[in-house]
Amino acid sequence: DQQVKQNSPSLSVQEGRISILNCDYTNSMFDYFLWYKKYPAEGPTFLISISSIKDKNEDGRFTVFLNKSAKHLSLHIVPSQPGDSAVYFCAASARGGANSKLTFGKGITLSVRP
Amino acid sequence: DSGVTQTPKHLITATGQRVTLRCSPRSGDLSVYWYQQSLDQGLQFLIHYYNGEERAKGNILERFSAQQFPDLHSELNLSSLELGDSALYFCASSVLTGSEQYFGPGTRLTVT
Numbered sequence: 232d233q234q235v236k237q238n239s240p241s242l243s244v245q246e247g248r249i250s251i252l253n254c255d256y257t258n259s260m261f262d263y264f265l266w267y268k269k270y271p272a273e274g275p276t277f278l279i280s281i282s283s284i285k286d287k288n289e290d291g292r293f294t295v296f297l298n299k300s301a302k303h304l305s306l307h308i309v310p311s312q313p314g315d316s317a318v319y320f321c322a323a324s325a326r327g328g329a330n331s332k333l334t335f336g337k338g339i340t341l342s343v344r345p
Numbered sequence: 346d347s348g349v350t351q352t353p354k355h356l357i358t359a360t361g362q363r364v365t366l367r368c369s370p371r372s373g374d375l376s377v378y379w380y381q382q383s384l385d386q387g388l389q390f391l392i393h394y395y396n397g398e399e400r401a402k403g404n405i406l407e408r409f410s411a412q413q414f415p416d417l418h419s420e421l422n423l424s425s426l427e428l429g430d431s432a433l434y435f436c437a438s439s440v441l442t443g444s445e446q447y448f449g450p451g452t453r454l455t456v457t
Contacts, residue, residue: 265445274347274435274448275388320388326443332378332403333437333446337387 234258235323237336245344250308252339254321257302261323265333266295266306269318278319279306311343348372349449351436357455363424366452370417370438376400377419378446379411382433394419395442426456 236255244250252266262283267275281288281295281304288295294307308315318340322333348371358364370377379391381404390403394413405411408426413419423430433453437446 263443267448272450274349274351274437274450276347277445277447280445322388324443331439331443332390332393332401333380333388334390335380335388 232257233336234261235321235334235336237321237339239339240337241340241342243342243344244311246313247310250306250311250315250341250343252306252308252319252321252341254304254306254336255302256304256323258323258325258334259302260325261334263324263326263331264295264297264304265322265324266293267320267322267335268315269320269338275320308341311341313343313345316341316343347447347449349436349438349447351434351449351452353452354450355453355455357457358426359457360426360428362426362456363422364426364454366421366423366434366436366454368419368421368436368438368449370419370436371440371447374438374440374447375417376439376442376446377413377417378437378439379405379419379421380435380437380448382435382451383429384432388435391421393442400442423454428456430454431456 265280266278318338321336324331391405393400
C-alpha cells in the first residue's frame, strides 16, 4: 500500500520556466511533509518542508503548497535551472507518534533543458 | 555536506556473508534512521533509534539488526546475505524526532 504517491516518473522543463512537481498521499495521519532532492551516488538532500497547519511555505526559488482536503502537495521551482536536474522525493510523516519515520514516494526525475 | 557520515561507501560480498554498515550522525542529533533503496523501490524505512534506544521498526528483515552506541553512532548488521539484499543503504539523523532528517551519502551493497 503506497501511502505517498508521485505518479509522474519524470518531468522535463526549459531553463527559466517553472517546474511543478506533484505528490499525493493517502494517510490522513500525516501532518508534516518534506521534499528531498537526490543526485546520483549521493544521499537525499533536504529542500523544504511544510507542516499541516500551513498551506504554503517558500524558500528562495522553492515553494511548497499543501492542499489537505485533496491530500495533495506540490513543489514549485521558479525559475528552473539546469543544476536543478535531479530526482525529487516527496516524503511525509506523522509527528505525533514516538517514531516519525519518513514515508517516501518513488521520486520524480526532473530534467531542466538549457 | 549533510554532516552525516557513512562507511564504507561501497561493499561487495558473497551470499551467506555478514556485513556491518556504520553511520555517524550530525553533531547533536540524537535520532538515527536507516533506510534501504533497492533498484525499483523508493526509500524504505528500516529502523529508528533515539539516544541509544530502538524506537520503531519498519520493513526490516530478521536477518538485519542495528544498534546505536553511547557516542550516538549507529551500526546496521546484515547477515546471511542474499542477492536481493543488494541495495543502497542510507542513514539519516535528526535533532528531534519529527524534525527534518539529514541523510548520509549511503553505502552501496552488492551481494554476488
